[in-house]
Amino acid sequence: MKNISILGATGSIGLSTLNVISSNPDKYKVFALSAKSNWEKMLSLCTEFKPSYAVMVDPDAAAELQKLAPEGVEVLSGISAQNFIASHKNTDYVMAAIVGSAGLASTFSAVTAGKRVMLANKESLVLAGSLLINAAKKYGAQLIPVDSEHSAIFQCLQAGTSGLKKVQLTASGGPFLNKKLHSLGKVTPEQACAHPNWKMGKKISVDSATMMNKGLEVIEAHFLFGLPAQHIEVVIHPQSIVHSFAYFTDGSVLSQLGLPDMRSAISYALSFPERHPSGVEDLDLTKQNDLEFIAPDMQKFKCLELAYSSLKNGDSSPATLNAANEIAVEAFLENRIGFLDISSTIEKTLLEAPIRVLDTLDSVMENDRLSRQVANSVIESSA
Ligand SMILES: NC(=O)c1ccc[n+]([C@@H]2O[C@H](COP(=O)([O-])OP(=O)(O)OC[C@H]3O[C@@H](n4cnc5c(N)ncnc54)[C@H](OP(=O)(O)O)[C@@H]3O)[C@@H](O)[C@H]2O)c1
Structure with a gap:
């Protein structure tokens, strides 16, 4: 039985993680949960999963949760409390699923405590990639990618990196793939958040629409797999069935496929090196006759180009x-x-x-x- 702490438990990745845990009650137990301010959602999670700790970063939200929290759940508040559960001696695995740079401190705490860190918070690596990778080596932490593309490459490289030439990250192209550049000036936040394949938090949805999400992922791949920018390519694949490619010197190309459902990558990060049921349906390739792969338009998706140049700088x-x-x-x-x-x-x-x-x-x-x-x-x- 592994004790799991989930940072960002009320978000899209946090809830999908809890869903995978629910499918495997004999393997995983929720030890601690954190969120920023959504105490109502946290209350329902506390009632269902009975964690030892529930952290609300916002003190007012913590006070509200404290009034109604079930017996046995200790309510804590603040960033230091989040770091405390991330590095707690009873925490085995940490799901780092806070959105944005706010996730860095707790990810770092988990890494320096030598935990298995299931990394959804790609911004941590973009901000402090070398520090995190070096700390993981020093403290014996495992950094397991949760982004579906990086999980795919991680899976493809299980036999080693001998002869690895380059990786290619797939991108859906987001909601504006077929819109012309000049028409993008007037799009609304609602349109930008309406992702065709994935249901995600607002920030990553906008990042997908600008393709900054893929730019951040290029930087993430650089740190995770130790590859220079010129060996990390991006290809648009609107169906989100193929989750990235690894190219080798002998002409072989490895890939990982699956329905666009984050529970597969989350489950692999939890069960690695084994595989456990995730609740995701089987892929039926006879129903996927139109898989497309298109080079990205760097003028339209300027954010992707900016991410590449920042990595080179x-x-x-x-x-x-x-x-x-x-x-x-x-x-x-x-x-x-x-x-x-x-x-x-x-x-x-x-x-x-x-x-x-x-x-x-x-x-x-x-x-x-x-x-x-x-x-x-x-x-x-x-x-
Ligand atoms: N969603 C996906 O499919 C997906 C796929 C791959 C990678 N990711 C990455 O996973 C991370 C989470 O994405 P998401 O879509 O799950 O985001 P989300 O739905 O917006 O959830 C964000 C979570 O972080 C918490 N949070 C926000 N600000 C915080 C702060 N300052 N301190 C502590 N907690 C804070 C939120 O708490 P409240 O609810 O209380 O605000 C919520 O629990 C991002 O880095 C994203 O790039 C997501």
């Missing part, structure tokens, strides 16, 4: 790209900027913010704070 560039993206996506969701302003805000922030060496967690946090200031002033000056 190195040091703080990917972290600054991430900070600017988080600020720009928030502004777009609040109708303060248009869809196409997301990429221009990021581009201007990258030009204005100095490139720094990030060799400590504090320097990463400081760069994040300063880059957000630059991105906010870019938005204000163009209003």
Whole structure:
């Protein structure tokens, strides 16, 4: 029996993780859950899963939860409480499913405590990839990817990386794949969040619409698999059935296929190196006669190009790209900027913010704070 702590339990990945755990009650037990402010959802999860700890980062939400929490569930509050459950001696595996840079501190706590970290929070690696990878080696932590594309490559590389030439991440192309660039200026947050294949949180849905999500994933793949940018390609595959490719020197190409349902990748991260039921239906390839693969339009999906160039520039560039993206996506969701302003805000922030060496967690946090200031002033000056 493995004790699982889920950071970001009330979100899309958190709930899918709980669903997989429910299908395997003899293998996994919910030890601790965290969320930011949605205490009503957390209350229902506490009632159903009876964790030892429930953390609300927001103190007012924690106070509300405390009033109604079932007996045996200890309610805690704040970022330090989140780090506490991530590194608790009774936690075996940590699902890192907080959205955005807010996930870094608890991911880092879990890694330095030597846990198995099931990494959905790709932003952690974009912000502090080298620090996390080095800490995982030093403290004996396992970083298992949960992003379906990286899970696919991780699965394809189980026999080793001998002869690996390149990887190719598949991308759905999002809701605007077939729209012309000039028509994107007027799209609404609702349209951007209406993903054709995946049901996800709002931030990652907008990232999918701009293809920044794939850009962040290119950076994530660089750190996870130790590959340079030129050996990480992106191909648009609108059906989201093939979840990425690994190309080898002998002409072989390995891939992993499945229905677009995050429970497969979550289940693999939980059960690795074994496989357990995830609740996902079998794929019937006779019903998939129209699998397409298309090169991405880098002009239309400028964010993808910016992510590649930030990775090539190195040091703080990917972290600054991430900070600017988080600020720009928030502004777009609040109708303060248009869809196409997301990429221009990021581009201007990258030009204005100095490139720094990030060799400590504090320097990463400081760069994040300063880059957000630059991105906010870019938005204000163009209003
Ligand atoms: N959804 C997917 O299919 C998918 C696929 C691959 C990777 N991912 C990655 O997984 C992560 C989570 O995505 P999601 O779609 O599950 O997001 P989501 O549905 O928006 O859920 C986010 C979770 O994080 C919590 N949270 C938000 N801000 C926080 C903060 N400052 N401190 C602590 N907790 C905070 C939220 O709590 P409240 O509910 O209280 O706000 C919620 O539990 C992202 O990094 C995303 O890129 C997602």
